Amino acid sequence: MSTPIKVLMVEDSVTLSAIYSAYLQDTDYHLASVETLGMAHTALSAFQPDIVLLDVELPDGNGLDFLTEAASQEHPPKVIVMTAFGTSDMAVKAIQAGASDFLTKPFDAARLKVTLDNTAARLQLGKRAQELAQLERDSYCNFIGKSLAMQSVYKTIDSLALSDATGFIVGESGTGKELAAEGIxxxxxxxxxxxxxxxCGAIPSELMESELFGHVKGAFTGASANREGAASIANGGTLFLDEICEMSLELQKKLLRFIQTGTFRKVGSNTLETVDIRFVCATNRNPLAEVSEGRFREDLFYRLHVVPLHMPPLREREDDVLMLANHFLQHFGEQAGKHFEGFSEDAAAVIRRYPWPGNVRQLQNAMQQVVVLNDGQLVTEATLPTSITSGPLGINQTPADISAATTASVSKLVAPEYSHLARRQQIEPLWVTEKKAIEAAIAACDNNVNRAAGLLEIAPSTLYRKIQAWKQLQA
Incomplete structure (x- = not known):
């Protein structure tokens, strides 16, 4: 046994108590002895035994009455009942009252040791089962899910949180990278x-340094007052740099110096400031590819990439998708004053089958749409968004299937007098129109996605997510 097992012996015979103590003298059991029920009650909380050897006939009462109190403890001990009046009825009564085992007096050292060893083994097994049960969590740190993939995430967060090591979170958009950082x-x-x-992808590069380090009054046009940056505000806490790979190379160099020294200067200031910060960063890109392409500094990557944490996409999380769908359904239902009991078998099958390229964020939006547009207790396949049941990213669909399904959906909305074939053929899915517009903008900007995003007035990260989704469609 790696740690001593604490044994409390409740025996009114001084002679027998000495004999049993001698039996256990060369073992790893840590033994304490008392002679009455009153003393046993006190020792239960003071000694906190793992196992109790309990005599039945005691001067101040029946030992079986002690079983109820023992079972009520936060960590109840295993109880082995000892009696000289060994009958089958007594044994049954003791087990029914909560005893773990039964010893009939007289017994020798071997019998006592075997009984204690077996009880200790069951005790250790029970503790291990509790530990495993705690690891197999249905939810954790605002996450919902009990898949093996998420159990690994929970365990990594637990380990990472105990240190100040930098966490480097990778994963597709919508997988919960910021939730993981908050959990850490x-x-x-x-x-x-x-x-x-x-x-880092939503703030213009010319403002990013001020956002990170702050600025002093007059540092640049529009700097009408001193401003604290994220580095100052996060002092003593955690600074999460999302979409780190979209940071400019010039600022990456300053960030590296900041991480190495813990010091920085506000924009326009000559004063060196020192802070104590824990860093966590995230990206939906392949950071090694960004390093090899020269868009991300190698020295900064290895400074940040201390403990990697991969957030699994929803399609790899087994039945978590249904747990999440039901959670969002109930959440939005309560907000809207509607009551949904759950999903029909066909709706559940569609939700499981769909690849969810937008991950949890897309699922959340889909469930909100279901609640807003429908009433009733059960969500069926017909009430799910058409983008899920027959949309461009559905399972096992060819481009022809997609086009036909989209055209069919549109034709239902067109009045009969306008639904002739020519008009239908002029309609294309919204995602196709959007794709063409974005591709044209990128081409006009010589394949510079950031510049195209600026002209389209959307975040570069949004463009990268859409491009990634189209690539998955074509794969």
């Missing part, structure tokens, strides 16, 4: 300090 912060000793998140 909330489970860490820094939980009472600030958690500050910066989306």
């Amino acid at each position: 912060h909330q489970q860490s000793p820094r939980r009472d300090a600030e958690f500050i998140a910066i989306n």
Whole structure:
């Protein structure tokens, strides 16, 4: 046994108590002895035994009455009943009252040791089962899911939170990378300090340095007052840099110096400031590919890539998709004052089968749409969004199937006098129109996605997500 098992012996015979103690003298059991029920009650909380050897006939009562109190403990001990009046009825009564085993006096050292060893083994097995049960969590840190993939995420967050090592979170958009970063912060000793998140892809590069480090009055046009940056606000806490691969190379160099030294200067200031920050970063790109293409500094990558955490896409999370769908259904249903009991078999099959390229975020939006547009207790396949049941990213669909399904959906909305074939053929799915417009913008900008995003007035990360989704469609 790796740790001593604490055994409390309740025996009113001083002679027998000495004999049993001698039996266990060369074992790993840590033994404490008492002579009455009153003393046993006190020892139960003070000694906190793992196993109790309990005599039945005691001076101040029946030992079986002690079983109820033992079972009520936060960590109840295993109880082995000892009696000289060994009958089958007594044994049954003891087991029914909660005893783990039964010893009939007199017994020798071998019998006592075997009984204790078996009980200790069951005790260890029970503890291990509890540990495994805790690991197999249905939810954790605002995540919902019990798949093996998510159990791995939970375990990594647990381990990472205990240190100040930098977490590098990778995964597709919508998989919960920011939730993971928040979880690391909330489970860490820094939980009472600030958690500050910066989306490196949503802030123009010329403003990013000020957002990160702050600025002083007059540092640039429009800087009418001093401003604290994320680095100052997150002092003592956690700074989460989302979409880190979209940060400019010039700022990457300053970030590297900041991480190495813990010091920085506000824009326009000569004063060096020192902070204590835990860094967590995330990206939906392949960081090694970004390094090899020269878009991300190799030295910064290895400084940040200390403990990697991969967020699994929804399609790899087994039946988590139904748990999440039901959660969102109930959540939005409560907000709308509607009651949904769940999903029909055909609707559940569609939800399981669909690949969910937008991951949890797409599922959330789909369930909100279901609640807004429908009433009734059961969600059926017919009430699911057509983009899920017959949309461009459906399972086992060819482009011809997609076009036919979309045309059929549109034709239902067109009045009979306008639904002739010529008009139908002029209609194309919205996603196709959007794809053409985005591709034209990128081509006009010489394949510079960031510049195209600026002209389209959307975040570069949005463009990258859409491009990634189209690539999955073509694969």
